[in-house]
Amino acid sequence: MLIELKDVSYVYSKDTVYEVRALDHVNLGIEEGQFIGIIGHTGSGKSTLIQHMNGLMKPTEGQVLYEGEDIWGEKYNLKNLRTSVGLVFQYPENQLFETDVLTDVMFGPKNKGLTPAEAEKRARAALLSVGVAEKYFTTSPFELSGGQKRRVAIAGVLAMDPKVLILDEPTAGLDPQGRDEILGQIRKLHRERGITIVLVSHSMEDVAEYAERIIVVNDGKIPFDGAPREVFSHYKELETMGLAAPEITYVMHELRERGFPVDVNASTVAEAKESILKDLKGGIRRV
Amino acid sequence: MFKDITLGQYYPTDSILHKLDPRVKFIGTIAFIIALFLIKGPVGYGFATVVLVTLIRLSKVPFKFMVRGMKAIAVILVITMLFNIFLTPGEKLFSFWILTVTREGVETAVKMAVRLIYLVIGSSLMTLTTTPNQLTDGMEALFAPLKKVHVPVHEISMMMSIALRFIPILMEETDKIMKAQIARGADFESGNFISRIKSMVPLLVPLFVSAFRRANDLAMAMEARCYHGGEGRTQMKPLIYAGRDRIAYGLILLFFAVCVAFAFLGL
Numbered sequence: 001m002l003i004e005l006k007d008v009s010y011v012y013s014k015d016t017v018y019e020v021r022a023l024d025h026v027n028l029g030i031e032e033g034q035f036i037g038i039i040g041h042t043g044s045g046k047s048t049l050i051q052h053m054n055g056l057m058k059p060t061e062g063q064v065l066y067e068g069e070d071i072w073g074e075k076y077n078l079k080n081l082r083t084s085v086g087l088v089f090q091y092p093e094n095q096l097f098e099t100d101v102l103t104d105v106m107f108g109p110k111n112k113g114l115t116p117a118e119a120e121k122r123a124r125a126a127l128l129s130v131g132v133a134e135k136y137f138t139t140s141p142f143e144l145s146g147g148q149k150r151r152v153a154i155a156g157v158l159a160m161d162p163k164v165l166i167l168d169e170p171t172a173g174l175d176p177q178g179r180d181e182i183l184g185q186i187r188k189l190h191r192e193r194g195i196t197i198v199l200v201s202h203s204m205e206d207v208a209e210y211a212e213r214i215i216v217v218n219d220g221k222i223p224f225d226g227a228p229r230e231v232f233s234h235y236k237e238l239e240t241m242g243l244a245a246p247e248i249t250y251v252m253h254e255l256r257e258r259g260f261p262v263d264v265n266a267s268t269v270a271e272a273k274e275s276i277l278k279d280l281k282g283g284i285r286r287v
Numbered sequence: 288m289f290k291d292i293t294l295g296q297y298y299p300t301d302s303i304l305h306k307l308d309p310r311v312k313f314i315g316t317i318a319f320i321i322a323l324f325l326i327k328g329p330v331g332y333g334f335a336t337v338v339l340v341t342l343i344r345l346s347k348v349p350f351k352f353m354v355r356g357m358k359a360i361a362v363i364l365v366i367t368m369l370f371n372i373f374l375t376p377g378e379k380l381f382s383f384w385i386l387t388v389t390r391e392g393v394e395t396a397v398k399m400a401v402r403l404i405y406l407v408i409g410s411s412l413m414t415l416t417t418t419p420n421q422l423t424d425g426m427e428a429l430f431a432p433l434k435k436v437h438v439p440v441h442e443i444s445m446m447m448s449i450a451l452r453f454i455p456i457l458m459e460e461t462d463k464i465m466k467a468q469i470a471r472g473a474d475f476e477s478g479n480f481i482s483r484i485k486s487m488v489p490l491l492v493p494l495f496v497s498a499f500r501r502a503n504d505l506a507m508a509m510e511a512r513c514y515h516g517g518e519g520r521t522q523m524k525p526l527i528y529a530g531r532d533r534i535a536y537g538l539i540l541l542f543f544a545v546c547v548a549f550a551f552l553g554l
Contacts, residue, residue, distance in 0.1 A: 051466070054470060087467075094496075108472050142496070157470065
């Protein structure tokens with residue numbers, strides 16, 4: 001088990017009128033190499049949850065373990081943990097500050113204690129792997145487009161060579177093309193380098209398409225945790241939490257209701273297409 | 288990191304003090320502060336105590352919230368008391384080394400301490416029961432006559448409310464950027480003075496960028512809604528005195544008169 005949360009609770013503004021319980025006795029394990037999607041409506045506790053994974057927030061109760069070690073133990077090196085568990089915040093482009101793109105991306109590796117030459121090597125590799133072309137390396141990050149800035153910021157975390165990459169809505173505010181490119185590059189990182197990915201998203205389609213496991217967060221608890229097909233089969237319950245299943249799942253349910261024996265748990269368009277074609281090849285039968 | 292700081296000190300609850308017009312509370316607070324410096328004797332202080340306790344009860348704000356403001360003046364309080372105790376000439380009570388404690392000294396020290404404490408509690412009573420927006424509205428209305436001498440009262444109060452509104456936003460922003468940089472291995476806590484200042488760059492640059500962006504957006508949004516300054520502008524929630532506000536003014540006047548009377552009688 002790479003990251004493990006044991007009975008973790010977090011309370012904001014404890015003992016005041018503004019007290020809010022953001023996490024309520026959460027138990028969670030993340031295995032190495034998984035691609036996990038986290039969904040939940042605004043204010044459900046997603047962001048609080050992911051900030052516990054790299055020790056930015058200290059649980060009010062409970063334990064967080066990384067590779068079996070308690071990260072809030074006395075001698076634990078949190079700085080090392082944060083370079084192993086990379087966290088990309090929402091709108092990460094707001095954290096850019098350097099005079100040029102390359103130097104900004106080098107910030108992380110340099111903090112890790114690498115030599116400037118090694119840091120630069122890592123930064124170049126990270127930038128290229130998220131699709132930032134070499135010609136942008138010397139421009140000011142403030143002159144880039146929104147999508148480019150986002151990539152540079154993600155590269156800034158990636159350059160620390162983390163084992164786990166947590167991304168909080170990395171596609172918020174991007175156009176469909178930018179969204180697909182970024183998610184595609186994240187998938188590539190997962191497949192080619194075996195990085196464990198935790199993707200927080202509002203888009204059911206995105207998590208269904210990319211994640212192999214979905215964690216649903218609602219009111220600081222985790223009501224569902226499993227494969228997309230399984231989680232989205234609870235679409236009625238998800239709706240009461242202000243969430244939904246992907247559009248295609250609804251289409252499949254509708255088809256089944258009209259009498260076609262399709263797979264109602266298909267959560268991606270590709271799965272649905274296969275199921276419908278299979279059905280059609282056998283001639284149209286109604287059940 | 289900044290989670291404990293809330294906008295102003297406002298304590299949301301439903302009490303008669305919360306409902307009062309901010310102008311009444313503002314004038315009442317000023318009257319209370321002046322009265323504190325007028326009264327001299329124990330009767331006067333006793334009267335002020337009774338009034339203050341009644342007001343705290345009426346406000347329904349837990350007492351510990353009032354005491355919170357006290358931490359800020361704790362140092363001043365101790366220093367004032369020490370100076371008064373040791374440096375006031377008068378009837379000697381006891382002395383050691385070069386320090387002499389006098390009866391007058393102890394008396395003034397106690398008086399000063401009570402004054403300072405009541406002053407802080409009195410003014411926190413206002414900020415605890417009035418939202419910052421109500422406060423600036425109230426001040427704008429009270430200072431409206433200064434417009435005659437070309438003081439931009441409306442603009443000043445607008446700037447004040449914007450500034451107040453921005454405090455929690457910038458706090459949150461700072462917290463976010465700080466966390467984002469810590470996640471990239473930044474270290475804001477260790478190191479010597481120079482390296483600590485240097486470590487602020489990754490925090491301050493994005494913070495300034497975002498502050499300017501927000502200010503720009505706000506200016507645009509205000510212009511898009513045809514904001515053109517205070518001239519001819521009406522308010523969404525105009526301040527109108529209700530019956531309770533008139534009664535409150537009457538009570539403030541009465542309180543002040545009694546305090547003046549006590550002061551003259553030296554009670």
